[in-house]
Amino acid sequence: MNITISRCRILGNLYHSRSTNLVLGQYSNGNNAIISKNWFSSGGFITADNPSYIGIAGLNFNVSNNILNGTIAYLNNSVISNNTFFSTSTNGNILNCNGSTISNNIFDSRSVGTGTFQFASNGTGNTISNNLCTSIAGNPTGNGNIAFADATTLFAISSPYTTGPILEANFQLAAGSPAIGIGTGGTNAGAFGGVNPYLLSGLPPNPIITNFTTTGVGNSTTPLSVSVTVRGNN
Numbered sequence: 530m531n532i533t534i535s536r537c538r539i540l541g542n543l544y545h546s547r548s549t550n551l552v553l554g555q556y557s558n559g560n561n562a563i564i565s566k567n568w569f570s571s572g573g574f575i576t577a578d579n580p581s582y583i584g585i586a587g588l589n590f591n592v593s594n595n596i597l598n599g600t601i602a603y604l605n606n607s608v609i610s611n612n613t614f615f616s617t618s619t620n621g622n623i624l625n626c627n628g629s630t631i632s633n634n635i636f637d638s639r640s641v642g643t644g645t646f647q648f649a650s651n652g653t654g655n656t657i658s659n660n661l662c663t664s665i666a667g668n669p670t671g672n673g674n675i676a677f678a679d680a681t682t683l684f685a686i687s688s689p690y691t692t693g694p695i696l697e698a699n700f701q702l703a704a705g706s707p708a709i710g711i712g713t714g715g716t717n718a719g720a721f722g723g724v725n726p727y728l729l730s731g732l733p734p735n736p737i738i739t740n741f742t743t744t745g746v747g748n749s750t751t752p753l754s755v756s757v758t759v760r761g762n763n
Contacts, residue, residue: 533563536728538570560588566720566727568697569597575604594720594727596700598690600624610634611712611723613700615690628654633712635719636662639680639688659712661719678707698729 564575575592590607597614602624611633614622622636629652658672663683668674681687683706689699701721702708708718720727740758747753 531561533565534567535563535565536567536730538568538730540570560590562587562590564590564592565594565725567595568727568730569595569599570695570697575599575601594723594725596697596720596727597622601626604629611718611720611726613637613720615700623652623655626652626655629656631655631657632659633716633718633723634660635683635708636660636665636667637680637683638663638665638667659718661708661711673711673713675707675711682706683708697727 569575575597587604588606590604590609592601592604592607592609592612594611595613597612599614600622601609601612604626605628607626607629609623609626609629609631613635615637622634623631656672657669658674660668660673661675661678662668663678663680665676668676682703684699685701685703686699687703689695700719702717702719706717708722710717712718712722716722716724736759738757738759740756742756744754
C-alpha cells in the first residue's frame with residue numbers, strides 16, 4: 530500500500546483492509562504504511578484486518594508518536610513506538626501483533642482500573658522494551674519496561690481525559706514525569722518523545738520565533754545586541 534497518514538485528528542477507528550469477497554472472507558490488506566503523529570481522540574482502533582474474518586495481517590507498518598484512545602491490532606513485522614494510549618482495553622492495547630518491535634509507549638490504565646493487562650498473550654516473537662504503564666503490572670518484566678508508574682505525575686494535566694475538554698496538549702509530559710528518559714537511548718516515552726515527536730495542531734509547518742530580545746539601540750561604535758530563540762515545527 531505504501532501509504533502515510535500523518536498529523537490528522539481521527540474521530541473513530543482506522544481499518545487498513547479491503548474486502549474483495551466478503552462471503553469467502555478474503556482480504557487485501559495494507560502493507561508498508563506509516564501512521565505517525567495522529568490524534569485518535571475518539572476510537573483509536575488501528576487494525577490491518579477485520580477480526581470477524583480470517584485474513585492476512587498487515588506487514589511492515591510504522592505506528593509511532595500517536596495519541597490513541599484504544600488498540601492496535603493485527604500487525605506483523607512492524608514498529609509500534611512512542612505512542613500514548615490514554616484509554617486501555619481489557620483485551621489489551623496490542624493485539625495479535627507478531628514479530629514486531631514495541632517500545633517507548635505509554636499505557637495509562639486509569640480508565641479501566643488496575644486489573645487489566647496491556648499485551649495480549651496471543652502475540653508472539655515481539656521485542657517489547659522501554660514501555661511504561663500506570664497502576665498496573667501490565668508490561669513484561671525487564672528490557673527497561675516500567676509498571677505501576679504514578680499516573681498523577683505523568684502528564685501536564687494530572688487527569689488529562691477527565692478534567693475539562695480532552696486536548697492533545699494535555700498529554701505532554703509533566704516536569705519530573707516518570708516517562709522522561711526511560712525510552713530507548715535515554716529518550717522520553719510517549720507521543721511527545723523520540724526522534725520524531727508529536728506536534729501540536731494549529732502551529733505553522735515552519736520555524737517560529739519563541740523569544741526575541743535586544744539592547745534597544747545601537748550605532749557604529751556601540752553595536753546592537755540581539756538574542757533570538759527559534760523552535761522548529763516541521
